[in-house]
Amino acid sequence: MKVSLKWLREYVDITLPADELAARLTASGTEVAGITRTGGSWDSVQVARITRIERHPNADRLSLATVDLGGDRDRTVVCGAPNIQVGQKVPFAHVGATLIDGHTGERATLTAARIRGVVSEGMLCSEKELGISDEHQGILILPEEAPTGTPLEDYLRDTILDLDVTPNRPDCYSLVGVAREVAVLTGQSLREPERSYQEAGPSIEGQVFVEVADPDLCPLRDAMRWEELPAAGEGAFANGLARFARRLARPGRQQTLLDHPLGHRRVCVEVRHQTVIDDGRHDAVDLGVNEFDLRL
Amino acid sequence: MVQPGRLHPITIALREMADIFGRMDFGIAYGPELEDDWHNFTALNVPEDHPARDMQDTFWIKGQPGKVLRTHATSVTMRKLEEMAKTGATSMRMINPGKVFRNEATDMTHEAQFYQLDGFAIGPTGTVTLANLKGTFDRFYREYFGPDTKVRFRPSFFGFTEPSVEVDVWFEVPGKKGQWLETAGAGMFHPNVIRNAGLDPEKFQGFAFGGGLERLIMIKYGIPDVRLFHSGDIRFNYAFDEKPA
Numbered sequence: 001m002k003v004s005l006k007w008l009r010e011y012v013d014i015t016l017p018a019d020e021l022a023a024r025l026t027a028s029g030t031e032v033a034g035i036t037r038t039g040g041s042w043d044s045v046q047v048a049r050i051t052r053i054e055r056h057p058n059a060d061r062l063s064l065a066t067v068d069l070g071g072d073r074d075r076t077v078v079c080g081a082p083n084i085q086v087g088q089k090v091p092f093a094h095v096g097a098t099l100i101d102g103h104t105g106e107r108a109t110l111t112a113a114r115i116r117g118v119v120s121e122g123m124l125c126s127e128k129e130l131g132i133s134d135e136h137q138g139i140l141i142l143p144e145e146a147p148t149g150t151p152l153e154d155y156l157r158d159t160i161l162d163l164d165v166t167p168n169r170p171d172c173y174s175l176v177g178v179a180r181e182v183a184v185l186t187g188q189s190l191r192e193p194e195r196s197y198q199e200a201g202p203s204i205e206g207q208v209f210v211e212v213a214d215p216d217l218c219p220l221r222d223a224m225r226w227e228e229l230p231a232a233g234e235g236a237f238a239n240g241l242a243r244f245a246r247r248l249a250r251p252g253r254q255q256t257l258l259d260h261p262l263g264h265r266r267v268c269v270e271v272r273h274q275t276v277i278d279d280g281r282h283d284a285v286d287l288g289v290n291e292f293d294l295r296l
Numbered sequence: 297m298v299q300p301g302r303l304h305p306i307t308i309a310l311r312e313m314a315d316i317f318g319r320m321d322f323g324i325a326y327g328p329e330l331e332d333d334w335h336n337f338t339a340l341n342v343p344e345d346h347p348a349r350d351m352q353d354t355f356w357i358k359g360q361p362g363k364v365l366r367t368h369a370t371s372v373t374m375r376k377l378e379e380m381a382k383t384g385a386t387s388m389r390m391i392n393p394g395k396v397f398r399n400e401a402t403d404m405t406h407e408a409q410f411y412q413l414d415g416f417a418i419g420p421t422g423t424v425t426l427a428n429l430k431g432t433f434d435r436f437y438r439e440y441f442g443p444d445t446k447v448r449f450r451p452s453f454f455g456f457t458e459p460s461v462e463v464d465v466w467f468e469v470p471g472k473k474g475q476w477l478e479t480a481g482a483g484m485f486h487p488n489v490i491r492n493a494g495l496d497p498e499k500f501q502g503f504a505f506g507g508g509l510e511r512l513i514m515i516k517y518g519i520p521d522v523r524l525f526h527s528g529d530i531r532f533n534y535a536f537d538e539k540p541a
Contacts, residue, residue, distance in 0.1 A: 026450065027450055028451065167347040167351070167453055168453040
């Protein structure tokens with residue numbers, strides 16, 4: 001079973017390097033068969049906070065952005081992107097960083113440059129330049145809580161552990177179960193993940209019928225009519241929905257699930273998967289085009 | 297001129313291992329390679345619908361339901377326990393090496409047919425413990441690999457043992473860094489296994505173990521590819537002295 005350390009962090013603090021954590025899990029009986037590190041190589045790229053933006057004296061379409069790097073002195077860069085604002089967290093690449101050239105698509109080392117007469121001390125990066133996607137219309141805006149100065153690698157990267165769970169440990173077939181193991185093995189506490197969401201819209205009372213065929217096997221049940229979002233509903237499905245929205249939304253992008261390129265039905269499937277992955281619970285049945293009978 | 301024959305490296309290694317275990321009073325037992333489902337799985341507390349069955353990919357025989365190419369030599373352990381129940385013996389310790397079969401894709405470290413060094417010890421409750429298991433492996437590895445080897449147990453799961461362990465050996469190649477290598481699975485007999493043999497699990501207790509035989513030879517002599525053992529290449533035989541070191 002593959003476990004994302006980033007997602008695991010929602011349940012427990014990871015206080016050891018991945019290799020050491022893997023060794024402890026293996027020694028405890030759940031063997032780590034492999035460790036994969038995702039994300040590009042973002043040496044010399046940090047999370048920066050924009051403190052000031054000025055017009056470039058010699059170019060209408062360019063601006064001078066000053067960024068705070070946390071410990072070091074502020075840097076000023078020449079930037080052509082239209083979407084930057086003071087206060088935003090953005091990726092700042094130092095001279096010498098290896099990135100993807102936004103125009104050629106090739107890997108290139110960032111050199112010191114004078115752009116229209118002003119020295120640029122580095123570069124604010126788009127997703128394309130970081131190798132995340134082909135998005136090059138603007139700078140990648142990171143979430144507000146991204147810590148200023150953190151190496152981008154540490155913030156955006158993920159480490160995946162591939163666990164060989166033995167048949168006598170079905171509790172480890174879920175994130176919460178693995179988090180429990182990790183908490184015990186590292187002396188940390190398991191915590192409840194954020195389960196906040198807003199309910200909106202009229203009550204669906206009387207519109208959906210729920211029947212529990214076997215209360216012993218299925219102690220919880222949720223019903224949700226999916227017509228509009230934000231959704232009216234409650235409980236486990238909505239939790240899953242909120243988690244899905246948070247995890248799969250692109251950093252800095254405002255996007256409602258209605259607009260999600262995956263579409264309604266696919267989003268429901270993904271939400272089910274999230275619940276299984278997180279809590280180890282099953283499962284839902286698709287009744288028709290826009291209705292789901294969801295049993296959790 | 298007729299060339300004299302040579303023993304296969306597996307035969308040479310097996311004789312050496314049997315000698316080590318023999319001096320610990322272990323006998324040698326053999327059993328059929330074409331086994332029945334009872335001795336290979338069900339009697340060993342691995343029922344048909346249990347996920348533990350998926351831990352070993354099995355060769356079944358067309359037209360012979362209930363028959364299987366044994367996936368481990370522990371099937372022989374079951375046969376010997378059944379025998380013990382019939383003869384009324386109160387203790388037994390055996391190694392039961394032999395060829396086993398698993399439906400695996402072959403590569404440098406995996407074969408579809410290979411040898412296992414399997415074994416067990418059982419006696420009146422309290423006389424054969426997990427500590428004895430550790431001691432047995434400790435002794436065996438120090439004699440087979442050298443006096444600097446160490447043994448370590450890690451928790452694991454097998455249907456026929458509870459508790460179950462993975463057995464690692466600490467091995468150092470001269471000039472290189474030492475490392476822990478996984479060599480065998482083992483554990484204390486699950487009460488269901490003892491009961492299925494016809495013995496009373498309240499009165500008897502013991503341990504069982506099993507691991508790849510070629511793997512031990514590969515570790516000791518630095519052989520890189522398990523497929524060499526069954527390739528039929530006669531030059532492989534000439535690399536080994538007939539007498540144990």
